[in-house]
Amino acid sequence: MTRTYRWALWLVLLAVVVAMLSPIAWLVLTSLKSPAEMASFPPTWWPQEPRPANYTDAISKVNFLGATQNSLTIAFITTTLTTLSSAWVGFGFARLSAPGKKQLFVVLLATMMLPGIVTLVPTYLIFAKLHMVNTYWPWVAWGLGGSAFLIFLFRQFFAGIPREMEEAAIIDGCGYVGIFWRIFLPQSWPVIAASVILSFTGAWGDFVGPAMFLSQDSTTLAVAMASGYVNDKGLPLNNLVAAGAVMYVLPVLVLFLFMQPRFVSGFSTSGIK
Amino acid sequence: MSSALTEVRRTTTAAAAPPADRRKKPPGLKRARTFYLFVAPWIIGFVALTVFPLGYAFWLSLTDSDGLSPRTHFVGFDNYVEIFQDPLTLSSLGKTGLFALVTVPLSILAGLLLAVMLNQPIKGRGLLRGLIYLPAVVPPVGAALTFRLIFDRDAGAANGVLSGLGADPITWLVDPNVRYVLYALVLWGCGGSMIISLAGLQDIPRELLEAAQVDGASYWQSFTRITVPLLSPVILFQVITGVIGSLQSFAPLLLSSGSLSGAGTVPQGNYLYMIHVFAQYFSASRFGYASAMLWLLFAVILLVTLVIIKVSARTVFYTVEPEGKK
Numbered sequence: 154m155t156r157t158y159r160w161a162l163w164l165v166l167l168a169v170v171v172a173m174l175s176p177i178a179w180l181v182l183t184s185l186k187s188p189a190e191m192a193s194f195p196p197t198w199w200p201q202e203p204r205p206a207n208y209t210d211a212i213s214k215v216n217f218l219g220a221t222q223n224s225l226t227i228a229f230i231t232t233t234l235t236t237l238s239s240a241w242v243g244f245g246f247a248r249l250s251a252p253g254k255k256q257l258f259v260v261l262l263a264t265m266m267l268p269g270i271v272t273l274v275p276t277y278l279i280f281a282k283l284h285m286v287n288t289y290w291p292w293v294a295w296g297l298g299g300s301a302f303l304i305f306l307f308r309q310f311f312a313g314i315p316r317e318m319e320e321a322a323i324i325d326g327c328g329y330v331g332i333f334w335r336i337f338l339p340q341s342w343p344v345i346a347a348s349v350i351l352s353f354t355g356a357w358g359d360f361v362g363p364a365m366f367l368s369q370d371s372t373t374l375a376v377a378m379a380s381g382y383v384n385d386k387g388l389p390l391n392n393l394v395a396a397g398a399v400m401y402v403l404p405v406l407v408l409f410l411f412m413q414p415r416f417v418s419g420f421s422t423s424g425i426k
Numbered sequence: 427m428s429s430a431l432t433e434v435r436r437t438t439t440a441a442a443a444p445p446a447d448r449r450k451k452p453p454g455l456k457r458a459r460t461f462y463l464f465v466a467p468w469i470i471g472f473v474a475l476t477v478f479p480l481g482y483a484f485w486l487s488l489t490d491s492d493g494l495s496p497r498t499h500f501v502g503f504d505n506y507v508e509i510f511q512d513p514l515t516l517s518s519l520g521k522t523g524l525f526a527l528v529t530v531p532l533s534i535l536a537g538l539l540l541a542v543m544l545n546q547p548i549k550g551r552g553l554l555r556g557l558i559y560l561p562a563v564v565p566p567v568g569a570a571l572t573f574r575l576i577f578d579r580d581a582g583a584a585n586g587v588l589s590g591l592g593a594d595p596i597t598w599l600v601d602p603n604v605r606y607v608l609y610a611l612v613l614w615g616c617g618g619s620m621i622i623s624l625a626g627l628q629d630i631p632r633e634l635l636e637a638a639q640v641d642g643a644s645y646w647q648s649f650t651r652i653t654v655p656l657l658s659p660v661i662l663f664q665v666i667t668g669v670i671g672s673l674q675s676f677a678p679l680l681l682s683s684g685s686l687s688g689a690g691t692v693p694q695g696n697y698l699y700m701i702h703v704f705a706q707y708f709s710a711s712r713f714g715y716a717s718a719m720l721w722l723l724f725a726v727i728l729l730v731t732l733v734i735i736k737v738s739a740r741t742v743f744y745t746v747e748p749e750g751k752k
Contacts, residue, residue: 159548162543162546162548163548163549165543166543166544166548166554166558169540169558170554170557170558173557173558173560173561173614173617174557174560175583176561176572176573176576176614177560177561177564177572179572179575179576179583180571180572180575183575183581186581190581191580191581192580192581193580193581194580194581194585194589194595195585195586195589195590195595196580196581196582196583196585196586198583198586238467238468238471241464241467242464242465242467242468244464245460245461245462245463245464245465246464246465249457249460249461249464250457250458250461251457251458251459251461251462252458254461257465257469260472261468264472264476266666266667266670266731267476268670268673268674268723268724268727269674270674270676270700271480271483271674271720271721271723271724271727272475272476272479272480272483273479274483274703274707274716274717274720275479275480275482275483275486275717275720276475276479278482278486278493278713279478279479279482281493294471294474294475295471295475297467297470297471298467298468298470298471298472298474298475299467299468299471301468304468329460329464333464354563354565357565358565358566358567358568360566360567360680361676361686364685364686365686375565375567376567376684378567378568378571378684379567379570379571379680379684379685380684380685381684389574391574391575391578391581394571394574394575395571395575398567398568398571398572401565401567401568402564402565402568402572405563405564405565405568406560406563406564409556409560409563410556410560
């Protein structure tokens with residue numbers, strides 16, 4: 154690779170990075186602007202008088218702390234149950250056999266292609282009949298069912314562990330539950346980490362689920378964010394929207410940047426196809 | 427790994443010898459039963475949370491249910507007939523098809539291009555990858571709100587740039603411009619596609635490309651003759667998941683309104699199929715009709731997926747069988 158070529162590539166990629174980051178920069182800049190500044194045209198690039206009070210206003214305007222707590226509860230339920238259940242089922246597919254296993258595995262892979270939203274709306278009606286709307290029980294049910302993608306991920310990992318480990322344990326009288334719990338699960342922390350990250354960010358970002366299954370005052374941050382910041386006339390208070398959005402998005406971004414080297418390379422080596 | 431093993435040995439031998447009657451049952455049957463014990467959570471979940479809701483939606487689609495009143499009438503296939511006579515349903519279906527047709531190739535190509543560039547040995551590659559992937563991590567609501575702020579008529583950055591260039595401001599968030607905002611929003615998240623393509627690129631044996639180079643192939647030739655064919659399963663995967671995702675997309679709802687019942691506020695240009703479904707469910711309480719719409723979407727997605735798999739069968743190149751032994 155020639156020097157000029159390398160430099161050109163670098164410049165192109167730098168431009169892409171700037172383009173990718175500029176919306177986030179704009180979000181942060183907007184979150185510090187005063188209402189008067191928001192109303193003037195053309196827009197100012199840099200906040201003339203930074204207004205940190207937008208952040209305290211954003212917290213008090215909607216039930217921010219309550220919604221955060223709801224988000225965290227749902228994310229915790231989803232993450233714990235989905236990870237455990239997916240690992241459990243993945244172990245079954247990786248290390249045990251029975252008639253019908255192959256067909257079941259094909260069905261499992263096919264469900265990865267199933268449109269989630271199509272089942273979500275009728276599921277809402279079913280849970281409404283069971284009086285479970287406006288409770289966290291739907292998330293418990295979804296969590297216990299596991300996620301097809303994570304089951305697949307765990308299955309791939311468990312399938313790669315040498316058979317001797319399991320045989321030695323069987324000779325010692327350890328059952329499969331014990332093998333799963335004491336030998337396989339403790340070894341699978343890279344997959345557990347991926348599963349925790351994916352299910353946590355998934356639950357944190359989910360909009361339709363909480364919007365449908367929870368009432369306005371017991372809902373998550375995602376829903377409160379999307380609908381809460383309006384004035385008496387129903388017009389959006391954009392500087393508060395921005396401040397709220399920063400507080401909603403930034404934890405996820407910081408978490409990602411923190412784990413970014415592991416996460417990106419982990420993705421590249423997981424054999425996703 | 428040996429420490430875990432010895433620990434188990436110690437605890438089990440210390441506890442008791444394995445009961446003798448455990449081996450009386452045929453080992454195959456016991457193994458099978460254990461297998462089903464392990465996969466039971468998924469099977470139960472699949473039946474209760476996927477098969478049953480789909481069946482329930484189908485039953486509902488044959489009624490005039492509004493979800494509340496106990497008096498629900500069986501109307502046969504009337505709802506399905508109505509779908510094909512309702513101009514709003516048909517136009518929203520068409521818009522959704524167009525949306526998929528534009529955004530899926532756009533984001534796969536952008537992702538592939540970035541992946542190829544980021545697969546080169548350059549300084550700070552890891553950080554560049556991370557930063558370009560970053561927007562894909564932003565939760566949908568956060569992304570939509572951010573784009574609402576950028577394309578705001580008065581305080582938005584997009585019009586700020588335009589006025590800096592001496593051009594007139596554009597009202598982005600209404601028709602017909604709003605669909606470009608939606609495309610931009612999708613493109614912003616193309617890092618997801620980049621990561622998957624990158625994973626595929628790294629699986630391509632380096633020797634193949636080096637051999638081609640020795641034989642005098644140009645970069646373009648080895649790209650089209652080696653890289654793309656070897657990447658085709660990854661691209662197919664992205665096409666399928668991308669199409670499925672965009673056919674059920676409700677992103678425009680987040681771009682214009684913060685509630686599921688606010689589907690009426692979505693501009694015409696972004697009035698996708700799912701938006702119309704939400705409007706029927708939560709604003710009009712037409713549960714029967716909306717269920718029919720969902721079942722139609724399910725059928726369309728199934729059909730499209732099958733067609734894509736069928737059509738691609740001859741062009742996709744697998745080095746290993748997808749379900750082959752490792």
